[in-house]
Amino acid sequence: MSLRFRSSIAALALVLVLVGCDREQRQTRGKPLAETIPASASPDTVFPGDANLPKADPRAAAYEGNAAAISEGQRLYNWMNCSGCHFHGGGGMGVALMDDKWRYGGRIDQIVATIVEGRPNGMPSFRGRLTGQQVWQLAAYVRTLSGQERKDAVSARADEVSNTPPQTQTKREPLNPADSAEQ
Amino acid sequence: MRRGAAWLVLLLTGCNSYQNALGGDGAEGANFVQLFTVFMVVCTVMYLIVAAALVFALWRRRRTALVLDDRTHHQTSRVVRPALAAWTALIGTGLVVLTIASFFTDRTNAAQGSKPQIKITVTANQWWWDVQYRLPDVSRNVRTANEIHLPVGIPVKVTLKSNDVIHSFWIPNLAGKQDLIPGRQTDAQLLPRKVGLYRGQCAEFCGVQHAQMALDVMVESKEDFLRWYAGQLKPATAPANSLQLAGYRYFTTRECSTCHNIGGTPASGQVAPDLTHFASRRSIAAGTLPMARGNVYGWVADPQSQKPGNRMPTVGLSANDLHALVAYLETLK
Numbered sequence: 367m368s369l370r371f372r373s374s375i376a377a378l379a380l381v382l383v384l385v386g387c388d389r390e391q392r393q394t395r396g397k398p399l400a401e402t403i404p405a406s407a408s409p410d411t412v413f414p415g416d417a418n419l420p421k422a423d424p425r426a427a428a429y430e431g432n433a434a435a436i437s438e439g440q441r442l443y444n445w446m447n448c449s450g451c452h453f454h455g456g457g458g459m460g461v462a463l464m465d466d467k468w469r470y471g472g473r474i475d476q477i478v479a480t481i482v483e484g485r486p487n488g489m490p491s492f493r494g495r496l497t498g499q500q501v502w503q504l505a506a507y508v509r510t511l512s513g514q515e516r517k518d519a520v521s522a523r524a525d526e527v528s529n530t531p532p533q534t535q536t537k538r539e540p541l542n543p544a545d546s547a548e549q
Numbered sequence: 550m551r552r553g554a555a556w557l558v559l560l561l562t563g564c565n566s567y568q569n570a571l572g573g574d575g576a577e578g579a580n581f582v583q584l585f586t587v588f589m590v591v592c593t594v595m596y597l598i599v600a601a602a603l604v605f606a607l608w609r610r611r612r613t614a615l616v617l618d619d620r621t622h623h624q625t626s627r628v629v630r631p632a633l634a635a636w637t638a639l640i641g642t643g644l645v646v647l648t649i650a651s652f653f654t655d656r657t658n659a660a661q662g663s664k665p666q667i668k669i670t671v672t673a674n675q676w677w678w679d680v681q682y683r684l685p686d687v688s689r690n691v692r693t694a695n696e697i698h699l700p701v702g703i704p705v706k707v708t709l710k711s712n713d714v715i716h717s718f719w720i721p722n723l724a725g726k727q728d729l730i731p732g733r734q735t736d737a738q739l740l741p742r743k744v745g746l747y748r749g750q751c752a753e754f755c756g757v758q759h760a761q762m763a764l765d766v767m768v769e770s771k772e773d774f775l776r777w778y779a780g781q782l783k784p785a786t787a788p789a790n791s792l793q794l795a796g797y798r799y800f801t802t803r804e805c806s807t808c809h810n811i812g813g814t815p816a817s818g819q820v821a822p823d824l825t826h827f828a829s830r831r832s833i834a835a836g837t838l839p840m841a842r843g844n845v846y847g848w849v850a851d852p853q854s855q856k857p858g859n860r861m862p863t864v865g866l867s868a869n870d871l872h873a874l875v876a877y878l879e880t881l882k
Contacts, residue, residue: 392858395851445808446807494802495804495807496807497863497865500862
């Protein structure tokens with residue numbers, strides 16, 4: 367094996383290692399002012415059909431595929447008793463979060479709006495109860511329940527007793543609005 | 550000379566009275582100091598003997614081939630053999646003494662927990678301590694955080710739990726370490742012998758703010774303890790003026806009450822430190838900051854600048870809300 371070949375292998379390995387650094391970028395403070403969601407500015411999330419989805423919220427990039435945000439969301443999911451109704455994704459009193467039906471949209475900013483605004487038939491509003499950063503972290507975790515996130519960013523271990531495969535092996539469900547899925 | 554003095558200063562910074570593993574201010578701590586002294590003496594004596602033998606061997610005249618040939622080496626062995634026998638006997642005795650000393654120290658420490666008069670449950674979280682006093686009458690239970698008050702001379706049983714990762718409960722002056730393991734229950738015994746303020750510290754690396762996970766331990770006279778306990782049993786002080794009322798309203802309806810509990814108010818979150826008697830404590834955020842108005846302002850306004858990575862988010866309070874909240878929190882004596 368030539369020296370050049372060996373050193374290029376080493377350089378490639380180094381690049382691969384550094385790519386991993388992106389996965390867990392941690393912003394302890396968030397951006398409080400920009401992330402506080404004013405009542406009037408929350409996005410309308412009930413889109414007719416799939417045709418004209420508005421552009422994704424630019425804040426999504428900081429939370430999607432971010433292992434630190436997802437694990438914080440996982441902790442908040444239990445702290446805020448989401449599991450009280452949704453259980454650990456399978457649903458109970460509340461809807462299931464691990465299937466392919468998203469009544470109010472499965473994009474991260476739509477989930478954020480659902481948590482902030484609350485939804486009919488039981489989902490309470492967390493406006494003013496959680497900070498914007500916490501809501502985004504929660505939404506990032508909720509997306510992992512149906513396998514929407516990068517597999518290298520999700521947690522391989524569930525905090526609760528679980529009989530489902532770990533999230534690293536969760537199948538990615540399509541993002542169907544509930545109505546179209548039932549047709 | 551100056552460098553030597555600097556090293557001495559650096560070494561002595563480890564010696565303070567409130568966090569000192571050789572303080573011996575609790576029964577277990579005192580037993581430990583005794584055992585430590587026995588080990589120190591025995592090991593020092595043995596070390597000196599070995600060192601002396603080594604020096605003697607180096608200093609003694611080297612034997613020549615001629616000496617070996619004239620068959621007189623049995624004369625030296627007359628000295629060496631008894632010396633070796635004595636040395637072996639000494640090692641045997643030393644080891645037996647140390648074994649017996651550790652055995653009895655261990656038994657004495659274990660026996661202390663047999664008749665506890667106070668039971669406390671300490672639950673570790675990243676990065677603070679939840680403290681609950683458990684009485685047979687549950688209506689007289691008390692919950693606080695990051696602070697333990699103990700009456701002097703009364704044996705205490707501490708039940709240890711963890712909500713997230715492995716931590717370790719360590720009040721060096723009073724007793725040894727004990728791990729807190731998630732999903733499991735461990736226990737420790739404390740028997741404080743001397744009134745004073747001590748500092749406990751998490752002794753198992755538990756995440757980014759492990760260093761800022763301290764515990765204030767107040768060992769008091771029995772009367773002082775009972776007075777403190779009676780104070781803790783009361784519900785939180787009601788807001789007395791409009792500013793405090795505004796703070797009360799913000800606390801009980803917004804982000805704060807999602808996680809924090811204040812006894813006697815609608816704020817009933819259970820995942821963060823109980824703040825019912827927040828202002829009566831010695832420090833904020835598990836020993837991170839001393840309790841003072843400026844520090845409360847700094848902490849509430851931006852906890853992530855004081856203890857980055859901790860679980861309390863920076864809310865982004867407006868100045869009015871911040872003033873009101875701090876005014877209310879300061880009344881929670």
